[in-house]
Amino acid sequence: MNLRGAVKRAVLEYKYFTCRGWSLKEVGDFWDSVTDYDDINESTYSYYRRFTNSWELAQHYVKDNMVMLDIQARSGKGTEFWIEKGVIKKSVLADFSDYLLSLADERLKDKKDYYESVKVLDYRLPFEDRYFDLVATYETIEHISDVGAFVRELARVLKPGGIMVLTCPNILWEPMHWLAAVFEIHHSEGPHNFLRRKKLLQLFKENDLAVLNENTTIVLPFNNPLSIKMNKKLEKALSEDILRLIGLRRSFVLKKMR
Numbered sequence: 302m303n304l305r306g307a308v309k310r311a312v313l314e315y316k317y318f319t320c321r322g323w324s325l326k327e328v329g330d331f332w333d334s335v336t337d338y339d340d341i342n343e344s345t346y347s348y349y350r351r352f353t354n355s356w357e358l359a360q361h362y363v364k365d366n367m368v369m370l371d372i373q374a375r376s377g378k379g380t381e382f383w384i385e386k387g388v389i390k391k392s393v394l395a396d397f398s399d400y401l402l403s404l405a406d407e408r409l410k411d412k413k414d415y416y417e418s419v420k421v422l423d424y425r426l427p428f429e430d431r432y433f434d435l436v437a438t439y440e441t442i443e444h445i446s447d448v449g450a451f452v453r454e455l456a457r458v459l460k461p462g463g464i465m466v467l468t469c470p471n472i473l474w475e476p477m478h479w480l481a482a483v484f485e486i487h488h489s490e491g492p493h494n495f496l497r498r499k500k501l502l503q504l505f506k507e508n509d510l511a512v513l514n515e516n517t518t519i520v521l522p523f524n525n526p527l528s529i530k531m532n533k534k535l536e537k538a539l540s541e542d543i544l545r546l547i548g549l550r551r552s553f554v555l556k557k558m559r
Contacts, residue, residue: 310483318479323446323492325422329397331491332375339376339404341488346529347522347549351439352382355466358514359554362464366390367434370458372426373397373441374418377405383437384415393433394418395426424450428458436465443469443493448504456508456557465510465555471517472497474549498551510555516541517548 332338342348367388371380374394383389394409394416396402402418409416419427424447436459445451459465470478472495482489505512520539521532536544545551 307483310485310489314479314482314489317490317492318475320492321446321494325397325424325445328444328492329399329420329422331489332396332398333400335488335491336400338401338488344524345487346524346532347519350518351468351550351552352379354516354518354550355437355439355468355552355554356382356386358516358552359464359466362513362554362556363388363435368432369393369435369437370395370428370433370455372436372438372455373444374405375401375439377408377416379437379439380405380416381408381412383435384412389415389435392416393428395421397422424454426454426458430457431460431463432458434460434463436463438465438467440468440470442467442501443495444491446492446494448494448496448500449507452504452508452510456510459557461557461559463557464513465557466553467501467555468550468552469501470495471547471549471551473547498545501551501553505553505555509558511558512553513556514554515552517544517551519549520544520547522549 365388367390369380369383369389369392371392371394374380374396377394380392380394383392392415394402394405399420402420405418421427436455438455442448442451455465475495478490481487518536519532520535521528
């Protein structure tokens with residue numbers, strides 16, 4: 302471990318932790334720099350749980366031939382996951398990063414009839430009111446400076462009765478993300494502000510988004526088989542109140558009421 306490099310990363314992570322009012326372009330510029338994004342996440346157990354767990358929560362509420370918005374789609378794995386479930390007529394991948402959109406285009410090149418990609422740098426999304434049946438926002442809201450404007454826009458473009466899948470980290474895990482970036486265990490989170498569950502619920506209520514289902518998962522985020530096995534046992538054994546307190550990822554399935 303290079304001490305000088307660790308100190309530089311610590312200073313940068315402190316800057317990310319304390320900064321406020323950053324732009325979507327700054328978020329995109331950061332993710333443009335994470336050129337090993339897919340390499341890092343390819344075998345990360347907790348990464349794929351964002352998709353599989355949210356599907357388990359949402360599957361009874363989805364329908365066939367849904368038009369989907371995958372917001373901050375990154376390398377397109379969320380859209381790929383939903384297309385393979387056979388319920389998506391079309392997905393619009395929106396992201397702030399040219400690099401990640403290029404990864405998504407490469408990943409989905411055999412699925413051109415099912416998606417299109419759009420770069421966005423403004424909170425006002427370039428879509429009509431009540432256009433989408435499904436909005437998926439995976440680990441995104443914590444990277445948004447103006448969360449109120451962001452959720453309002455997602456609610457605006459979602460049809461009444463439409464479904465939103467939203468996942469984000471538990472604020473309790475902020476120090477672990479910081480340490481993982483400093484010691485190069487995982488990539489940095491860039492500009493971010495982890496939100497408390499109370500704040501999320503307030504945002505949902507303000508935008509007529511009813512919680513249909515939610516849970517908190519991942520107690521042990523490690524990739525070795527023993528840890529994964531133990532994590533599954535802990536998730537079954539611990540009460541929802543305990544998981545809500547100590548789990549890494551919050552997942553919500555929301556319904557647009559009007």
